[in-house]
Amino acid sequence: MTAVEKIFAAHAGKAGTAAGEIVTARIDRILLHDITGALAIDLLAAMGADRVVEPDRVVLVGDHYSPPPDPTAAGLLSLMERFAAEKGIRHLFTTGEGIEHTLLPEQGLLRPGDLVIGTDSHTCTAGAFGAVGTGMGSSDIAAAMALGELWFKVPETIRVTMTGARRRYVTGKDLILQVLGAITADGATYKCLEFQGDTIEGLNLDERMALCNMAVEAGAKTAFVPPDDKTRHWAREKHGDGGMAQAVWSDPDATFQTSLDFDAGAVEPLCARPYAPDNVAPVAATAGVRLNQVYIGNCANGTLTDLRQAAEILAGRRVAKGVRCIVVPATRQIYRDAMREGVLEILAAAGAIIGPSTCGACAGLHMGVLAEDQVAVATTNRNYRGRMGAHSSQVYLANAYVAAASAVAGELIHPAEVTGA
Known part of the structure; x- marks a missing residue:
């Protein structure tokens, strides 16, 4: 079996599963987060469920509207807080603790082999830790809170092998x-990468999070990195x-839907x-695009690795x-770690907010819309039209080195053009 087949088998109480099989797991x-999670809370009540079957399995995170920019947003956070109190949910984070997919492993609310579902499509980030994570609709999440289980179709797996030493930056x-450029936005629909x-x-684990996070941009159901040391x-x-x-x-003899090989050194x-x-x-090839933000x-x-990369470029520059x-x-913990290391001081001295x-x-909601x-x-994961603000705005997605170098140059640029190395 593939790893994802094994995880679904274990959670369905079966000796084995195969891709395409329907299981109850x-x-x-x-x-849940403060937008689609709030909808799931309303749907739970509409279903007639008067309790959450296993409150300690539920995690509520206020991150999309944190801190709240208006009364409606504040009301969504308040809804989550009331729901947690009523249903006995201990894992409540609505006072700026962090963004859900980074917060989950940081708080120890995830472990290898877990099956995680969320009201956010980037729940596949959990794959960086040897777990299966997938985003689902609010009605499915409500049903899961009421039942503690859901049905799934076990996905096929695409094996992506990357070999070779990475270039600078x-x-x-x-x-x-x-990978996205090679297989396109629907190249892994309902598959595991x-x-x-x-x-x-x-x-490192931070960079594996970046890798798994955007698997959904290829249509993937989930992503997975084999656990190691x-x-x-x-x-x-x-x-x-x-x-x-x-x-x-x-x-070793698992059946993969297909296998893709990449020379990472190139x-x-x-x-x-x-x-x-x-x-x-x-x-x-795209250098020279003038920037506003x-x-x-x-x-x-937004990991400590990313902040260190940005600071490496911005140190001594403006x-x-x-x-x-x-x-x-x-x-918040990453903020504190970066502050303790002096990373935030470097970024602030360079003129960053x-x-x-x-x-x-x-998400184009507040605190930096275009x-x-x-x-x-x-360094975000989506650049659809209007994603970060106005319909005619444009977003180029890149790593933290590129973003920091581009901030110095005022235009999209290769980091080596700024550092000379």
């Missing part, structure tokens, strides 16, 4: 952009000696041009005049 973690963000190879083994160290730190008890790996720093995450090109942050690229550079650590942990600008015809480079 127990859920380890149910993740190439990160996990570039690797997933390379399993990432293997020595390049993947060389990524890095995963094992993290799991032991969060869960003790039993942290790897549920961990699984694909069998990958350059990349960007996704408007208006699609699979509209990928080398940064060097640079945004460094989001659920998978953000170009007329460019708004916004940096958003993904969690340091914001609280929020999805606000990424005006008509404005152009941004962002």
Whole structure:
């Protein structure tokens, strides 16, 4: 079996499963945020369910409208707080603790082998930790809270093997952009992308999050990185000696839907041009686009690794005049770690705005939206028309090195053009 087949088998109480099989599976973690999660709360009541069957499996995170920009947004956070109190839900994060997909592993609310569902499409980020995570509709999430289980079709798995040493300034963000450019936005529809190879083994957990986070931009149901010593160290730190008890790996003779091979050593720093995450090109080929805003942050690229990369570029340099550079650590703990290391001081001295942990600008809601015809480079995961603001605005997706270098230059640029290295 593949790893994802094993995880579904374990959660369905079966000895084995096969791709395409329909199973009813127990859920380890149910993740709700303040927009679509609030809808799930209303739907639970509409279903006539008077309780959450396993409150400790539910996690409520206020991150899209945090801090709340208006009374309606504040009301959504208040709804979650009341719901948690009424249903006995302990895992409540509505006071700026962080963005859900980064917060979940940081808080130890995830472990290898888990099955996680959420009201957000980027729940597939959990694959970085050897788990299966998938986004679902609010009605499905409501049903899961009432029942503790849901039905699933076990997805086929595409094996993505990446080998070779990465070039300077190439990160996990570039690797997933390379995949997206190759297979397009529907190339993995309802599949699992399993990432293997020595390049993947060389990524730290932060960069694996960036890799798995954007699997959904290829239509994938989920993503998966086989657990290794890095995963094992993290799991032991969060869960003790039993942290790897549920961990699984694909069998050597597992059946994959297809296999894709990439030479990571040939990958350059990349960007996704408007208006699609699979509209990928080398940064060097798109250089010169003038910018109004640079945004460094989001659920998978507001990590300490990303902030360090940005600081490496911005140290001793200044953000170009007329460019708004916004940096958003993904969690409060990352903010504190970056502050303790002096990373935030470097970023602030360069002229960056340091914001609280929020999805606000990424989702085009608040704290960094774009005006008509404005152009941004962002480390976020989507650049559809109107995604970060006005309908005619444009967003180029790139890694933190590229974003920081572009902030200095005032235009999209390869980091080596700024650093000379």
